[in-house]
Amino acid sequence: MMEKLYLGADIGGTTVKLAVINGDGDIKKKWEIKTNTENRGASIPQDIHVAFEEALKELHIEKDQIAGIGAGAPGFVDTDTGYIHEAVNIGWKDFDFGEQLKALTGLPVWVDNDANLAALGENWLGAGRGAEHLIAVTLGTGVGGGIITNGQIINGANGTAAEIGHMTVVKEGGAPCNCGKTGCLETEASATGIVRKAKNALTDFEQSILKDSIVSGRLNSKEVFEAVYKGDELAVTVINDVMDTLGLAIANLAIAMNPEKIVIGGGVSKAGDLLLDPLQEAYNKYALNRTREASSFGIAELGNDAGVIGGAYLVKKNQ
Amino acid sequence: MMEKLYLGADIGGTTVKLAVINGDGDIKKKWEIKTNTENRGASIPQDIHVAFEEALKELHIEKDQIAGIGAGAPGFVDTDTGYIHEAVNIGWKDFDFGEQLKALTGLPVWVDNDANLAALGENWLGAGRGAEHLIAVTLGTGVGGGIITNGQIINGANGTAAEIGHMTVVKEGGAPCNCGKTGCLETEASATGIVRKAKNALTDFEQSILKDSIVSGRLNSKEVFEAVYKGDELAVTVINDVMDTLGLAIANLAIAMNPEKIVIGGGVSKAGDLLLDPLQEAYNKYALNRTREASSFGIAELGNDAGVIGGAYLVKKNQ
Numbered sequence: 001m002m003e004k005l006y007l008g009a010d011i012g013g014t015t016v017k018l019a020v021i022n023g024d025g026d027i028k029k030k031w032e033i034k035t036n037t038e039n040r041g042a043s044i045p046q047d048i049h050v051a052f053e054e055a056l057k058e059l060h061i062e063k064d065q066i067a068g069i070g071a072g073a074p075g076f077v078d079t080d081t082g083y084i085h086e087a088v089n090i091g092w093k094d095f096d097f098g099e100q101l102k103a104l105t106g107l108p109v110w111v112d113n114d115a116n117l118a119a120l121g122e123n124w125l126g127a128g129r130g131a132e133h134l135i136a137v138t139l140g141t142g143v144g145g146g147i148i149t150n151g152q153i154i155n156g157a158n159g160t161a162a163e164i165g166h167m168t169v170v171k172e173g174g175a176p177c178n179c180g181k182t183g184c185l186e187t188e189a190s191a192t193g194i195v196r197k198a199k200n201a202l203t204d205f206e207q208s209i210l211k212d213s214i215v216s217g218r219l220n221s222k223e224v225f226e227a228v229y230k231g232d233e234l235a236v237t238v239i240n241d242v243m244d245t246l247g248l249a250i251a252n253l254a255i256a257m258n259p260e261k262i263v264i265g266g267g268v269s270k271a272g273d274l275l276l277d278p279l280q281e282a283y284n285k286y287a288l289n290r291t292r293e294a295s296s297f298g299i300a301e302l303g304n305d306a307g308v309i310g311g312a313y314l315v316k317k318n319q
Numbered sequence: 320m321m322e323k324l325y326l327g328a329d330i331g332g333t334t335v336k337l338a339v340i341n342g343d344g345d346i347k348k349k350w351e352i353k354t355n356t357e358n359r360g361a362s363i364p365q366d367i368h369v370a371f372e373e374a375l376k377e378l379h380i381e382k383d384q385i386a387g388i389g390a391g392a393p394g395f396v397d398t399d400t401g402y403i404h405e406a407v408n409i410g411w412k413d414f415d416f417g418e419q420l421k422a423l424t425g426l427p428v429w430v431d432n433d434a435n436l437a438a439l440g441e442n443w444l445g446a447g448r449g450a451e452h453l454i455a456v457t458l459g460t461g462v463g464g465g466i467i468t469n470g471q472i473i474n475g476a477n478g479t480a481a482e483i484g485h486m487t488v489v490k491e492g493g494a495p496c497n498c499g500k501t502g503c504l505e506t507e508a509s510a511t512g513i514v515r516k517a518k519n520a521l522t523d524f525e526q527s528i529l530k531d532s533i534v535s536g537r538l539n540s541k542e543v544f545e546a547v548y549k550g551d552e553l554a555v556t557v558i559n560d561v562m563d564t565l566g567l568a569i570a571n572l573a574i575a576m577n578p579e580k581i582v583i584g585g586g587v588s589k590a591g592d593l594l595l596d597p598l599q600e601a602y603n604k605y606a607l608n609r610t611r612e613a614s615s616f617g618i619a620e621l622g623n624d625a626g627v628i629g630g631a632y633l634v635k636k637n638q
Contacts, residue, residue: 076609133476147575149473149480156468156577157452157613167571168605179607249571252486256466256572258475286487288498290395294476 002065006315007107009048009071010114010307011035013089016044018051019308020059023316025125029055030308040091045100052105067319068108069101070311072117076159082111085159110314114307116153116162118300119146121310122263127298131261135253136300137164137246139268139275142178143186149257164253165190169245189246191221191268197238198224205234225271240278247282254283254291265300272299321384325634326426328367328390329433329626330354332408335363337370338627339378342635344444348374349627359410364419371424386638387427388420389630391436395478401430404478429633433626435472435481437619438465440629441582446617450580454572455619456483456565458587458594461497462505468576483572484509488564508565510540510587516557517543524553544590559597566601573602573610584619591618 003022010017012035019030033051036043048071056063075087082098102109112120119128119136128134132151138144143165147154154161165186166179174183175196187193202214209232213219227235250262262283269275280297287295302309322341329336331354338349352370355362367390375382394406401417403409421428431439438447438455447453451470457463462484466473473480484505485498493502494515506512521533528551532538546554569581581602588594599616606614621628 133473133480145575149468149475150471152469154452154468154576157579158577158609160607160609160613161452161468161575161577163574163577163607163610166574166607168567171567181605181607248487248490252568252571253575255482255485256464256480256575257473258477258480258482260476286500288479288482288485288500290477290479291482294479 002062004067005061005065006067006312007052007069008308008311009069010117010311011044011048011071011073011087011090012114013037013074016048016051017304017308018048018055019305019312020055020061021309021312025309025312027305027309029059030305031055035090037091040093041087041095044090045097045104048101049104063106066107068110068315069105070110070112070117070314071097071101072112072114072307072311073097074114077111077113077155078159079110079112079155082109084111108315108319110311110318112153112155112310112314113146113159113162115144116146116155117310117314118265118302118306119148119162119263119310120153120313121302121306121308122265122300123148123310124313125309126301126306127263128261131259133257133259134261134263135250135257135259136263136265137250138266138300139189139191139264140266141191143190144266147253147257164249167249167253169249185246185249189242189249194221194224194238194242194268195219197242198234201234201238205237208232208234210234221268222270225274228274239274243275243278244282247279248286250279251283251286251291254287254295258291259295262295262297263300264297265306269299321381323386324380324384325386325631326371326388327627327630328388329436329630330363330367330390330392330406330409331433332356332393335367335370336623336627337367337374338624338631339374339380340628340631344628344631346624346628348378349624350374354409356410359412360406360414363409364416364423367420368423382425385426387429387634388424389436389633390416390420390428390430391433391626391630392416392430393433396430396432396474397478398429398431398474401428403430427634427638429630429637431472431474431629431633432465432478432481434463435465435474436629436633437584437621437625438467438481438582438629439472439632440621440625440627441584441619442467442629443632444628445620445625446582447580450578452576452578453580453582454569454576454578455582455584456569457585457619458508458510458583459585460510462509463585466572466576483568486568486572488568504565504568508561508568513540513543513557513561513587514538516561517553520553520557524556527551527553529553540587541589544593547593558593562594562597563601566598567605569598570602570605570610573606573614577610578614581614581616582619583616584625588618
């Protein structure tokens with residue numbers, strides 16, 4: 001019998017990541033194409049179709065070996081139909097992406113939110129391997145998330161589930177968020193939030209080794225973690241404060257979801273134990289004993305491949 | 320063809336509620352037996368078995384008409400096996416309730432947490448009818464919950480899911496909770512929390528019509544809502560404050576789950592619109608626009624029958 005193969009597509013604002021993956025998760029080929037956002041992203045389905053056709057030819061793969069395409073987009077997705085309510089970075093609004101890609105390729109197509117696909121990828125082959133109940137948190141410029149319960153992604157009533165960056169963690173007087181609210185988790189625990197809080201803390205810690213970077217406006221969150229490693233008081237105070245807030249938010253979510261695995265990904269997660277240690281301490285303080293006993297933390301393992309691997313897994317799970 | 324029937328059992332600390340229900344949700348018979356907590360609740364499986372046997376005889380129902388038993392217990396349940404990790408009020412610890420009831424009755428048995436079953440009952444025939452994604456919140460002496468996503472109850476990794484009364488809503492200096500933490504939602508938004516907050520507010524509102532009840536120590540949460548109706552400032556302030564906190568907690572959950580329905584039950588929910596109006600106002604303030612657009616609130620409709628109806632539905636869904 002021929003080996004079944006799965007196509008994954010992870011559509012971002014600048015590139016579309018593509019991969020051909022087998023049932024064991026081995027990547028046969030992975031590559032990127034430019035995201036053409038001209039004309040409100042109208043050519044993207046065709047661009048993806050052509051890219052896959054060429055790759056299959058190059059790899060001498062017959063189309064009937066392909067079980068389907070799993071695609072992720074950064075926006076609100078109707079997962080039943082692959083219809084995109086809105087994906088601001090791409091330019092899509094009320095766009096029947098799933099139907100178009102299906103018509104072009106003649107293959108079954110499943111579409112989901114990109115953060116959900118990344119969570120699914122980690123669930124298949126990464127830090128959340130095999131977990132039936134998983135919370136994935138992505139810490140980057142913003143804070144994103146993906147939640148899996150009973151082995152299934154939660155999309156919710158209108159594809160908005162797991163937008164955990166917008167949980168309110170500062171009830172009053174919090175920083176303004178892009179969503180229009182204030183005090184969202186994203187304003188506190190993102191790379192942007194860490195830098196802002198470090199700046200604000202300078203008056204209390206004039207001796208900080210971060211002073212020059214702060215004053216020159218070049219500080220980034222990586223530097224703050226490096227300063228924690230060197231024992232800088234400003235950095236330690238800010239990171240402990242941020243991780244206390246993040247630990248509280250994750251504990252509250254975990255009390256509701258009772259996950260076995262909590263996966264931290266995104267650029268900020270490269271801080272590794274400098275992030276995980278204070279985060280777990282805060283989590284342990286705010287979680288129920290039984291919630292804590294059931295769960296463990298891990299840093300995401302699949303990096304930029306999480307989305308395409310999640311896409312392949314979405315097909316494998318649904319076929 | 321004979322009509323299929325479903326048996327529901329809702330095991331509480333003082334009584335076990337029982338019912339025989341058909342596939343349309345019509346209750347053929349409902350009754351209660353005393354919960355025998357002697358000997359750590361060892362006789363309860365036998366008591367339930369005998370009660371059902373007698374009822375079937377009385378109703379002239381043959382056993383092969385019964386599709387199974389759905390039972391709820393107030394504790395941590397392994398839903399795969401019906402094993403009870405712990406149910407403090409009953410006296411059970413590491414108790415193979417499901418296996419025993421199955422062996423005694425010869426019927427398929429499904430067991431879940433009682434709050435989850437109540438959510439499932441409302442999901443079948445009550446305020447959450449037909450919702451694929453639902454959050455049920457029970458406001459009584461404590462605060463409980465049940466969460467349904469993708470049409471399924473979330474139990475989580477060790478049966479602790481939806482313990483939303485223990486989400487931390489006061490980060491520092493909150494009231495102590497039975498769980499060992501402080502500032503849990505249960506310490507703020509339960510009947511107990513409302514009464515405590517009304518007492519604490521008396522110094523600011525000496526003219527309150529609740530003064531006598533507070534001083535005599537007889538105040539209950541129902542009286543606080545009645546005082547809101549009469550425009551009492553202390554009562555209005557306390558209820559707005561409590562509902563702001565509850566609205567924030569539910570909004571944070573809803574941002575993660577994206578429910579279509581949020582069902583408020585328990586004794587406190589009898590306040591109806593006096594509770595729902597300030598709660599929705601707070602929810603609208605803290606939820607994302609898309610989250611809010613997808614969701615509506617309702618007061619639980621099934622009262623004390625929610626558990627047995629949920630039990631019957633658990634069988635119907637799984638058979």
